[in-house]
Structure formats: structure tokens, C-alpha cells
Amino acid sequence: MNNFEIPILFDEKIFYEFNNSDRFLSLSYNKIAGSKRMFVPHFHTFYEVYYLKEGSANYLIEGELLSVKAGDVLLIKPYLLHKTLYPDSSKNVRYLISFNEAYFNYLPEDDISWFLQIFRQSCPIIRLDTDTKRKWDQKLQIIKMEAKEKRSGYNFRIHSIMQELFLTINDKDNSKPIINQNLTTTEQKILEVIGYIHSHYEEKLTLQLLAERFYISSYYLSHRFKYITGYTLIEYIQLIRIKKAQELLETTKLRTIDICENCGFGSISQFNRVFKKVCGISPGKYRRTIK
Structure with missing residues (x-):
């Protein structure tokens, strides 16, 4: 292992993966208890949507330490160096949605640009309201069930639900980032x-x-x-x-x-x-x- 390889820090529970030629989508789920931190910041060449279902955390993004809470969605664009820190005595449940730009290749280029522009905004946090958060929780649970049962047409249903989730965050205004104040x-x-x-x-x-x-x-x-x-x-x-x-x-x-x-x-x-x-x-x- 060279000095810069990123260790596997949490036991990722990947519940759905889609790979078709150069298109990919991956969804994972994890419960993290107690004080945990990624040992090192990391970056990747794909897009990532981090959704905190329960708990609270600090997110270090290229020198800025942001506070996130349940219902927050963080939009991580390619090549953005980031690291998550979870506080003591905290029980957290979070989802990661990873995909590349080619995942949307079936759409016109203008539509792809329209969606991905949200990752280029100055603030990476979207704070879901109570109703939208409930919809996210329900739809992610449905995806987990579809991925587990693998009934005929399950890929079609999962991708349809993903489009619904993506539309909800594109329609929301980015929240003003909350800078962690408890710093020495x-x-x-x-x-x-x-x-x-x-x-x-x-x-x-x-x-x-x-x-x-x-x-x-x-x-x-x-x-x-x-x-x-x-x-x-x-x-x-x-x-x-x-x-x-x-x-x-x-x-x-x-x-x-x-x-x-x-x-x-x-x-x-x-x-x-x-x-x-x-x-x-x-x-x-x-x-x-x-x-």
C-alpha cells in the first residue's frame, strides 16, 4: 500500500449496484455509533450524494468544517477532498449514492447539465424539510426492498425512484453552510x-x-x-x-x-x-x- 491509498474505514453495506458499460450507480447504507472519523480525507472521480438519515456529524470539505444534522443532503462533486467526523455518543444512520456523469447518458446533454449544476453551487448542503425527508426515507427503503427481492423489472423501478429523489434535491435551495463553532x-x-x-x-x-x-x-x-x-x-x-x-x-x-x-x-x-x-x-x- 502506498502512502496515499484510502483504507476501508467503515463496513459499507452496499445494497444496490448498477454497472452497464461506462454507466454506474451505487447505493450503500450504514449505521455508525460513537466517535468515528475517516482516518484521511479522500476524493473520487464520480459524484456522491451523502444523506444523513439520523444523528449529526461534522464534514471537512477542503478546509471548511461544516455541521450537518438529520435530513441534510451533501453534494460532493468529483475531485472534492472530504472527510466525515462523527461525535462521541452519537448514533448515525447515513446513505451514500454514488454515480458518474455517464449514468445519465440516455438524456439530452442540456438536461444533464441542468441537473449537475447543483453540484457546482457554492454551498454543498441541502436541508430537507420534514415532508421531503419522510419521502426520502420511504423511497430509499423501497429501493432496499426492491434490490433484495429482485422481482422482474426491479432495475427499472429503482432507477425511476432515483430520478424522483434527484428531482427533489434539484428543486431545493442550498442551505447556508453551518460552520462548526466548537473549535479550539x-x-x-x-x-x-x-x-x-x-x-x-x-x-x-x-x-x-x-x-x-x-x-x-x-x-x-x-x-x-x-x-x-x-x-x-x-x-x-x-x-x-x-x-x-x-x-x-x-x-x-x-x-x-x-x-x-x-x-x-x-x-x-x-x-x-x-x-x-x-x-x-x-x-x-x-x-x-x-x-
Whole structure:
């Protein structure tokens, strides 16, 4: 396992999976009791809808720590670094809905863009009202039953229900994000450092430079950063840069050398080495595999 592989942290209960050529949809369900946290933030190349049915949690999204409660839906777009933290003495029930853009390939391009625009809004949280939350709970339970019984036509019925759920969140206004207030001064400082890295990843970033900028000792920054994120500072910076490089390799025709420079790497050899360490393959091979 390399330094950046994401461990399986919770025993995911996947109750429905659909894979057809390049289209996929996955639904999972989990009960999480007590204090749990993902060891490290992670990102993926598909869309994810996180629905908290019961309980409360904190969600770390690229340097911002948001408070979520039962009935909240979080919209996680591709390449968004995120991590969930569950508080002590808390019983949580949550669903994850994962899908790629190709899942909607049967629709006109304008309709796909119309739906996916909700993932590009500034706030990732949709707070369901009581009636809508009840509908979500009922429809997700029906999907679980259909997936278990596998009666004739069950895939058709499940996908129809999913369209209904997607429409409910597209019709809702995004809530103003609730920033977690129960943070120590040091924790808040670390979050500021994380946010700065996300917006300045293309610049020269070192432990010493960041410590001086945020008026914190390099020793304390190093140790508290690792505790909160699960990564050393350098590992995290490299992860952010590689995350952006993957996105550029997938969505642009930029040359590898240009992507290397745009993402803050000092040399093409360093870029190739770190990319292979994180992704397991070279940038060139990665680009070829996603075409």
C-alpha cells in the first residue's frame, strides 16, 4: 500500500449496484455509533450524494468544517477532498449514492447539465424539510426492498425512484453552510492552513513558509496537521496537486509539462514520481486509461 491509498474505514453495506458499460450507480447504507472519523480525507472521480438519515456529524470539505444534522443532503462533486467526523455518543444512520456523469447518458446533454449544476453551487448542503425527508426515507427503503427481492423489472423501478429523489434535491435551495463553532484556536488555525493550501497549491509551499504565514510553530503545525487530516503537510500538498493534475488530464488537452507547472511541481521528474506514487501509474498512462 502506498502512502496515499484510502483504507476501508467503515463496513459499507452496499445494497444496490448498477454497472452497464461506462454507466454506474451505487447505493450503500450504514449505521455508525460513537466517535468515528475517516482516518484521511479522500476524493473520487464520480459524484456522491451523502444523506444523513439520523444523528449529526461534522464534514471537512477542503478546509471548511461544516455541521450537518438529520435530513441534510451533501453534494460532493468529483475531485472534492472530504472527510466525515462523527461525535462521541452519537448514533448515525447515513446513505451514500454514488454515480458518474455517464449514468445519465440516455438524456439530452442540456438536461444533464441542468441537473449537475447543483453540484457546482457554492454551498454543498441541502436541508430537507420534514415532508421531503419522510419521502426520502420511504423511497430509499423501497429501493432496499426492491434490490433484495429482485422481482422482474426491479432495475427499472429503482432507477425511476432515483430520478424522483434527484428531482427533489434539484428543486431545493442550498442551505447556508453551518460552520462548526466548537473549535479550539489551534484547530481553526489548521483549517485556515488547509484552506490556503487548496487555493495556493500551484505556489511554493513548505512547512516553514506556512508556519510563518499563520504565526504557528512549525513543530506544532506539523503534529496537529497530521492529527486532523491524517497526512503530513507535504503529503497533503502533494495530494492536492495530484488531485488537480488528474482533473486536468481528464478534462483538458494540456501537455503533461504544462500540467506539471500549473499544479506547482518543481520538475517533470518530481511530478511523474509523485503521480505514480499516488495513482500507481504514470500521468501519460492515466490519461490513456480514461479515454
